Amino acid sequence: MQISVFYNHIVTASKQTGLPLPEVLGLVRGYGIQAVELDLDEEAFEKLKSRIVHVHCKDRSLEEHPGEVPKISTNGTRLFPSLVGSGCIPVQAILDRLETIGYKNTVAIEHFDAADQLAYMKQSAQWLQATFNPLQI
Structure with missing residues (x-):
C-alpha cells in the first residue's frame, strides 16, 4: 500500500x-x-x-447525466462524472505540462459514480492514447 x-x-x-x-x-x-x-x-x-511519478486523470462535468449521482463541491457546485478530457477540469493543459517536462510514467484513469464504468474507461483510454501517449503504446 x-x-x-x-x-x-x-x-x-x-x-x-x-x-x-x-x-x-x-x-x-x-x-x-x-x-x-x-x-x-x-x-x-x-x-x-x-x-512526479504517477498521475491520476479524472474529469467532471457540470451537465447532468441520467442515472449518475453528482459530487457536490465545497462551493455547492454539482459535478457529474465525465469522460477524461470532456469535462470542466483542464486535463489537456495538465497533460501538456507533463509533456513539457518529459513525463513518461503512469497516467491512471479515475471514474467515480459513472453509470457505465466500462464505457467511460474505454472512451477515456482512447482519448488519452490519442492525446497523450509518452510511451507510444
Missing part, C-alpha cells in the same frame, strides 16, 4: 509550524508517506515536477 498526502496540506503544515517546506517534506517521509499528490497548482508543479 502506498500512502500519499496532498501538497497543499504540506504547505499549510509548513505555515502553521513555521518550519521550512523541505523540513516538513522530510517529516512527512519519516511518517511513512511515500507520495505527494497535487492538483494543477503552479507553485506545487514547479517545486515537485522532477518527482
Whole structure:
C-alpha cells in the first residue's frame, strides 16, 4: 500500500509550524508517506515536477447525466462524472505540462459514480492514447 498526502496540506503544515517546506517534506517521509499528490497548482508543479511519478486523470462535468449521482463541491457546485478530457477540469493543459517536462510514467484513469464504468474507461483510454501517449503504446 502506498500512502500519499496532498501538497497543499504540506504547505499549510509548513505555515502553521513555521518550519521550512523541505523540513516538513522530510517529516512527512519519516511518517511513512511515500507520495505527494497535487492538483494543477503552479507553485506545487514547479517545486515537485522532477518527482512526479504517477498521475491520476479524472474529469467532471457540470451537465447532468441520467442515472449518475453528482459530487457536490465545497462551493455547492454539482459535478457529474465525465469522460477524461470532456469535462470542466483542464486535463489537456495538465497533460501538456507533463509533456513539457518529459513525463513518461503512469497516467491512471479515475471514474467515480459513472453509470457505465466500462464505457467511460474505454472512451477515456482512447482519448488519452490519442492525446497523450509518452510511451507510444
